[in-house]
Amino acid sequence: MAKNDALGKAKEAKNDEFYTIYADIEKEMNAYLEYDENVFRNKTILLPCDDPEWSNFTRYFAQNFEKLGLKKLISTSYAVESKKYKVKDWQPTLFEQQAPWFDVDKSKIKGKIFTLDHDTNRNGRIDIEDLEWKYLDGDGDFRSEEIKRLRDEADFIITNPPFSLFREFVAWIMESGKKFAIIGNMNAITYKEIFPLLKKNDVWLGASIHSGDREFGVPKEYPLEAAGWRIDEKGNHFRLFINMCGWLRHPFLLTFA
Numbered sequence: 001m002a003k004n005d006a007l008g009k010a011k012e013a014k015n016d017e018f019y020t021i022y023a024d025i026e027k028e029m030n031a032y033l034e035y036d037e038n039v040f041r042n043k044t045i046l047l048p049c050d051d052p053e054w055s056n057f058t059r060y061f062a063q064n065f066e067k068l069g070l071k072k073l074i075s076t077s078y079a080v081e082s083k084k085y086k087v088k089d090w091q092p093t094l095f096e097q098q099a100p101w102f103d104v105d106k107s108k109i110k111g112k113i114f115t116l117d118h119d120t121n122r123n124g125r126i127d128i129e130d131l132e133w134k135y136l137d138g139d140g141d142f143r144s145e146e147i148k149r150l151r152d153e154a155d156f157i158i159t160n161p162p163f164s165l166f167r168e169f170v171a172w173i174m175e176s177g178k179k180f181a182i183i184g185n186m187n188a189i190t191y192k193e194i195f196p197l198l199k200k201n202d203v204w205l206g207a208s209i210h211s212g213d214r215e216f217g218v219p220k221e222y223p224l225e226a227a228g229w230r231i232d233e234k235g236n237h238f239r240l241f242i243n244m245c246g247w248l249r250h251p252f253l254l255t256f257a
C-alpha cells in the first residue's frame with residue numbers, strides 16, 4: 001500500500017470522521033503546561049468541531065477544568081445530517097434522549113452547544129458531569145455567524161478540524177486573531193495558504209507530534225483496511241493514518257497573558 005494511501009482514501013470519500021485519541025491531546029497540552037502552568041487560567045476555550053459524545057478534546061478540558069483554572073469551556077458539534085459521512089442507522093444517544101428538550105428532528109439537523117462554567121450538580125467540583133447542552137439555531141458549521149460569535153468570545157480555539165476544510169478552517173482562525181492549537185495533516189504545511197503563515201511566523205508547529213503515523217478513532221462502519229487498524233475491548237474502531245498528524249499553534253500561545 002502506497003504511503004498516504006489511507007489519508008488519500010479518507011479524502012476521496014471526503015470523510016472527516018476520525019477522532020483524536022486522548023493521549024495525543026494530553027501530550028500536547030502538557031507541553032504547554034510545562035512551559036507555563038497558567039496558560040489556560042481564566043481563559044475561555046472553544047472546541048468548534050467537538051461533540052462530547054466522542055470528542056476527547058471535550059473530555060480532556062472538562063475533566064481538567066479546575067486543574068487548568070478555566071473560566072469557560074464551549075464545545076460545539078456539527079449536525080449529523082450536515083456531515084459528509086452518513087453514519088448508518090444513526091440514533092441519538094441515551095444522554096441526549098434523556099434531556100426534557102430532546103427533539104429527534106432537531107437532533108438530526110441542528111448542531112449542539114455544550115458549555116461548562118460552574119458546578120451544576122453541586123457536588124463541590126466542576127467537571128464533565130457539569131456540562132450543559134442545548135441545540136444551536138443552525139447546524140454548527142464553524143463558518144456560520146453563530147459559531148463565529150462563539151469564536152470571537154473565546155481566548156483559545158483548540159481542535160482537530162475537518163481535514164476536507166483545513167484551509168478554510170485555518171483562514172477562519174487567522175481572521176479571528178485568536179490563539180489556537182489544532183491538529184492537521186502535515187502535508188498541509190506545504191499548502192500555498194499555510195506555508196506562508198509558517199514562514200511569517202504567524203503559525204508555529206506544535207510541541208509534541210510533527211509527523212508520523214497516528215491512530216484515530218473512526219465510525220464503526222468505516223472500512224478497516226490499509227495501514228493498520230484495531231478494535232478495542234469496548235468495540236471502538238481505530239485506524240492508523242500515515243504521516244498524518246501534527247499540531248499547528250499560535251506563536252504567542254505561551255507568551256502573552
Ligand SMILES: C[S@@+](CC[C@H](N)C(=O)[O-])C[C@H]1O[C@@H](n2cnc3c(N)ncnc32)[C@H](O)[C@@H]1O
Nearest residue numbers: 016018019020049055078083141142160161162
Ligand atoms: C477530524 S474530525 C475531529 C473531531 C474531533 N475534533 C476530534 O478530534 O475527535 C472533524 C469533525 O468536524 C466535523 N465537521 C465537518 N465539517 C464541519 C463544519 N463545516 N463545521 C463544523 N464541524 C465540521 C466533522 O463532522 C467531524 O466530526
